Amino acid sequence: MLCLRLFKMPIVKTWSCRKIKRNMNDIAVESIPEVSATSIKKTLRNHTSFEEGHTCFIMPCNLCTRKPKVARIYINKTTGMFMCSGCKITGQWQTFETMLGNKRSRAKKAPQDSIEEIEESIKRTLDDVTNNTTFLRLLEEDRLLYTLKKFKLPVITKSAVDTLDVRLNEKETQMFFPLENIESEVVGYRKINSAHSIDETLPTIKCGGILISKPPKHKDTAVLVPNIPDFLALLNAKVNSNIVCLPNGVSNLSQYVLPSLEKYKKLILWLGNETKAWEAARDFARKLGEKRCLIVRPTDAHKLPHLAESQDFKAILSEAQPIWHKSITTFANLRADVYSDLLNIDKVQGVKWKRFPTLNKILKGHRRGELTVITGPTGSGKTTFISEYSLDLAVQGVNTLWGSFEIRNARLAKTMLQQMAGFPLDENLHLFDDLANEFEKLPIYFMTFHGQQAIKVVMEAVEHATYVYDIGHVIIDNVQFMMGMTEEQKHLDRFWRQDAIVQAFRQFATRKNCHVTLVIHPRKEREDEDLTTSSIFGGAKASQEADNVLIIQDRRLTSTKGKKYLQVAKNRYSGDLGVMTLEFNKAALSYQQKTKTKEKKKSDESSTDSSTQDESNVIS
Numbered sequence: 334m335l336c337l338r339l340f341k342m343p344i345v346k347t348w349s350c351r352k353i354k355r356n357m358n359d360i361a362v363e364s365i366p367e368v369s370a371t372s373i374k375k376t377l378r379n380h381t382s383f384e385e386g387h388t389c390f391i392m393p394c395n396l397c398t399r400k401p402k403v404a405r406i407y408i409n410k411t412t413g414m415f416m417c418s419g420c421k422i423t424g425q426w427q428t429f430e431t432m433l434g435n436k437r438s439r440a441k442k443a444p445q446d447s448i449e450e451i452e453e454s455i456k457r458t459l460d461d462v463t464n465n466t467t468f469l470r471l472l473e474e475d476r477l478l479y480t481l482k483k484f485k486l487p488v489i490t491k492s493a494v495d496t497l498d499v500r501l502n503e504k505e506t507q508m509f510f511p512l513e514n515i516e517s518e519v520v521g522y523r524k525i526n527s528a529h530s531i532d533e534t535l536p537t538i539k540c541g542g543i544l545i546s547k548p549p550k551h552k553d554t555a556v557l558v559p560n561i562p563d564f565l566a567l568l569n570a571k572v573n574s575n576i577v578c579l580p581n582g583v584s585n586l587s588q589y590v591l592p593s594l595e596k597y598k599k600l601i602l603w604l605g606n607e608t609k610a611w612e613a614a615r616d617f618a619r620k621l622g623e624k625r626c627l628i629v630r631p632t633d634a635h636k637l638p639h640l641a642e643s644q645d646f647k648a649i650l651s652e653a654q655p656i657w658h659k660s661i662t663t664f665a666n667l668r669a670d671v672y673s674d675l676l677n678i679d680k681v682q683g684v685k686w687k688r689f690p691t692l693n694k695i696l697k698g699h700r701r702g703e704l705t706v707i708t709g710p711t712g713s714g715k716t717t718f719i720s721e722y723s724l725d726l727a728v729q730g731v732n733t734l735w736g737s738f739e740i741r742n743a744r745l746a747k748t749m750l751q752q753m754a755g756f757p758l759d760e761n762l763h764l765f766d767d768l769a770n771e772f773e774k775l776p777i778y779f780m781t782f783h784g785q786q787a788i789k790v791v792m793e794a795v796e797h798a799t800y801v802y803d804i805g806h807v808i809i810d811n812v813q814f815m816m817g818m819t820e821e822q823k824h825l826d827r828f829w830r831q832d833a834i835v836q837a838f839r840q841f842a843t844r845k846n847c848h849v850t851l852v853i854h855p856r857k858e859r860e861d862e863d864l865t866t867s868s869i870f871g872g873a874k875a876s877q878e879a880d881n882v883l884i885i886q887d888r889r890l891t892s893t894k895g896k897k898y899l900q901v902a903k904n905r906y907s908g909d910l911g912v913m914t915l916e917f918n919k920a921a922l923s924y925q926q927k928t929k930t931k932e933k934k935k936s937d938e939s940s941t942d943s944s945t946q947d948e949s950n951v952i953s
């Protein structure tokens with residue numbers, strides 16, 4: 334309860350268990366709409382004419398009463414989320430259906446109170462910023478130079494600054510970049526700080542505003558960059574395309590900004606050379622429609638614009654490559670991919686754990702699109718370990734979705750918080766707020782399922798979250814909680830049912846380029862024997878389909894000096910196998926590997942028994 338209250342967890346009504354909850358800075362509860370592009374089309378056809386855009390269905394808005402011009406409604410093809418360019422109302426597909434009069438309710442109007450609320454919050458933000466700031470372009474040249482440097486922004490020409498309606502507060506500590514919606518109306522600001530804290534979108538990302546260069550270029554092309562400095566560097570270079578700064582950088586691409594990008598036929602993604610940026614480019618392209626996306630390949634010759642302002646930007650943009658390959662392709666088309674894979678071998682190997690260097694040695698890193706299965710005796714610490722392994726990755730920006738069916742989310746969050754802190758929380762309650770604030774910033778989402786669930790329902794929630802939050806790592810603890818029987822499954826035995834679940838997650842991981850970690854209990858085995866890949870419960874499917882198999886082995890029961898360790902029993906990426914000793918720090922609930930001094934290493938090597946000397950034993 335303490336955790337619930339202090340984590341500001343929203344109270345979730347129980348009308349449906351099909352919810353995903355973000356219990357951190359964004360406390361919105363997202364219900365999972367049961368929609369597909371086909372079902373949306375079918376409903377729309379019965380009511381009105383519509384166009385099919387790259388990411389949305391677009392139709393005139395007959396619902397909004399105060400139209401500035403011809404207002405249009407944009408309906409996301411994947412989630413059914415709608416947004417009106419006139420009154421700015423936005424909501425879930427079910428609400429839209431209700432407004433169309435398709436459901437039980439006969440209401441045919443958008444709820445006026447929500448429209449007023451949205452308009453009011455936009456107006457308040459715009460007034461607030463206008464009243465408390467002046468245009469950056471009004472500064473004298475010397476002062477402008479000084480201010481740009483203070484904000485660590487590229488030094489751009491006065492004529493480039495003149496094209497933007499950027500505003501500066503009186504103290505010259507905050508800058509406000511205008512965000513426009515699809516109708517080129519300013520609907521908010523992106524606020525940056527001279528103290529370099531995290532940028533803020535005002536009033537909310539739900540207004541769908543993006544930062545676009547001015548004046549608009551007639552060409553239907555836009556270059557998408559992750560940061561304001563990149564935006565300014567390209568603006569200064571007068572590239573021949575529109576420039577758009579993504580509101581959340583490479584962290585995620587919100588569905589609310591997709592309508593604002595509908596008008597571009599060609600999008601060039603220039604997101605940078607980091608692993609995260611590289612993955613984001615592929616994910617975002619899928620969301621934006623791969624066929625209209627080109628990518629600036631991450632090579633050393635293509636740094637982000639603000640990192641090397643002397644690069645030939647125009648040449649780099651003209652060499653951007655399509656991300657989409659036809660079903661049949663040739664090596665000539667793949668050549669650029671192969672080259673950049675080889676050039677970025679370290680990044681291709683995945684995100685490295687900070688806490689588990691031995692895992693990096695064996696597995697090389699955590700890669701998208703793979704399936705990891707972890708097993709171990711009951712109570713051996715599977716959840717505790719996976720919690721820390723996923724926390725480590727989330728701290729490094731891996732967007733993570735947890736499905737904890739066995740233990741409550743609040744308890745899991747408490748474990749993670751303690752692992753992040755490294756000390757017992759109950760003895761340090763005075764530090765709680767600071768820690769919780771830090772934890773809230775992590776891209777971790779929790780599914781609110783508890784107890785037995787049908788695989789279909791879970792998969793829908795996982796697919797939805799992956800689209801909306803750009804999830805890169807899904808953890809299911811544990812698979813046995815999806816074995817509940819539906820009518821069609823009654824004839825299948827438990828092994829077959831589990832195989833079907835593993836198969837579903839395998840396909841999901843590959844299709845969505847998302848890493849899935851499944852916790853699976855072992856079969857009943859003799860306690861004095863080590864577990865092996867064939868000890869995993871179910872048929873052979875789990876170990877066959879998995880890219881990585883991790884087993885927690887507990888030798889403490891069979892040997893006086895025996896330890897607990899994690900065995901990598903399968904590793905499809907490099908083939909290396911090995912073990913990592915798990916030394917438990919109860920105060921931190923952590924298995925974090927200690928960095929040993931040379932002397933300690935020497936004395937350990939001479940004293941460990943054969944079963945445990947394998948601290949970082951890699952078998953190639």
Ligand SMILES: Nc1ncnc2c1ncn2[C@@H]1O[C@H](COP(=O)(O)OP(=O)(O)OP(=O)(O)O)[C@@H](O)[C@H]1O
Nearest residue numbers: 709710711712713714715716717718897916917922
């Ligand atoms: N090496 C360890 N030594 C002592 N206690 C541990 C160790 N690892 C985990 N624990 C504690 O043991 C308890 C059970 O751990 P955990 O829930 O992670 O195990 P599990 O394998 O996931 O369990 P289950 O099989 O029930 O799913 C927790 O309270 C955890 O803090």
